[in-house]
Amino acid sequence: MASSSPPRRKQCKDTCIDFLQEDTDAPYRSWLMKYPSALSSFEQIAEKASSKRVALFLDYDGTLSPIVDEPDRAFMSKAVNACLCTKCLEVCPTAIISGRSRDKVYEFVGLTDLYYAGSHGMDINGPCPIGKEVNLFQPASEFIPMIEEVFRSLVESASEIPGSKVENNKFCVSVHYRNVDETNWAAVAQLVHDTLKQYPRLRLTYGRKSLGLDNSDDVLPIYIGDDRTDEDAFEETKASYSLRDPSEVMEFLKSLASWTKSPVWQG
Numbered sequence: 112m113a114s115s116s117p118p119r120r121k122q123c124k125d126t127c128i129d130f131l132q133e134d135t136d137a138p139y140r141s142w143l144m145k146y147p148s149a150l151s152s153f154e155q156i157a158e159k160a161s162s163k164r165v166a167l168f169l170d171y172d173g174t175l176s177p178i179v180d181e182p183d184r185a186f187m188s189k190a191v192n193a194c195l196c197t198k199c200l201e202v203c204p205t206a207i208i209s210g211r212s213r214d215k216v217y218e219f220v221g222l223t224d225l226y227y228a229g230s231h232g233m234d235i236n237g238p239c240p241i242g243k244e245v246n247l248f249q250p251a252s253e254f255i256p257m258i259e260e261v262f263r264s265l266v267e268s269a270s271e272i273p274g275s276k277v278e279n280n281k282f283c284v285s286v287h288y289r290n291v292d293e294t295n296w297a298a299v300a301q302l303v304h305d306t307l308k309q310y311p312r313l314r315l316t317y318g319r320k321s322l323g324l325d326n327s328d329d330v331l332p333i334y335i336g337d338d339r340t341d342e343d344a345f346e347e348t349k350a351s352y353s354l355r356d357p358s359e360v361m362e363f364l365k366s367l368a369s370w371t372k373s374p375v376w377q378g
């Protein structure tokens with residue numbers, strides 16, 4: 112249940128200025144040794160992408176939106192939304208991949224020209240007119256009744272644990288413990304454990320920044336995500352670079368968009 116990436120930058124509420132605390136700086140520096148910043152390594156990335164088509168795969172929570180206490184309020188900033196709309200989509204196919212339900216991510220992002228993959232890829236839809244569900248790929252539809260049953264059962268049992276929240280993501284369920292007192296974390300773990308025993312076909316994943324590049328002859332897929340559930344996309348971790356928070360993700364996307372539009376890249 113521990114996070115896998117270093118502490119985030121703290122923000123001063125009054126000034127909105129980011130500052131790094133002394134104690135969080137050291138772990139971040141050693142993280143950067145392992146996973147260099149994609150911003151300062153941009154030229155290297157551009158080199159890998161030269162003469163290839165880029166495809167972008169972006170996680171939602173913690174990557175495009177900041178992590179907040181209330182999952183229903185994880186809005187992305189207007190600046191990130193505008194960057195997706197006016198920068199990324201102009202230059203490459205872009206997909207948002209999330210553990211959330213596809214409908215919920217669409218509600219947050221609201222752009223029609225993207226690919227959306229909800230429930231960790233179990234529910235995929237390509238760009239289409241509003242309200243239409245063409246290009247829909249749902250390989251695990253048979254699990255929907257079971258997930259609903261699991262959701263109801265978890266809601267009932269979790270009601271006894273103050274601060275807990277259960278979220279129905281259609282093909283998976285999240286049990287949130289961010290607002291649960293640490294003394295009750297074992298009770299949350301027990302609840303999840305008991306449910307898994309009852310439903311052995313379910314798989315447990317843990318949720319939290321990394322950036323992966325995969326290679327093929329003519330396409331360079333760039334995947335940006337923030338937690339271990341995103342690692343499936345990286346084959347092993349195998350992240351090559353890192354970005355610290357949604358504002359760095361936005362800076363990276365802007366640089367990528369400007370670079371792919373540059374005469375050098377277009378050959």
Ligand SMILES: O=P(O)(O)OC[C@H]1O[C@H](O[C@H]2O[C@H](CO)[C@@H](O)[C@H](O)[C@H]2O)[C@H](O)[C@@H](O)[C@@H]1O
Nearest residue numbers: 171172178179180182185209210211285289318
């Ligand atoms: O794959 P993602 O798009 O990163 O989704 C992973 C989970 O994200 C959400 O939970 C996380 O963000 C919440 C809002 O900032 C935060 O309150 C929670 O503690 C985080 O785990 C979402 O609510 C989950 O359903 C997703 O599985």
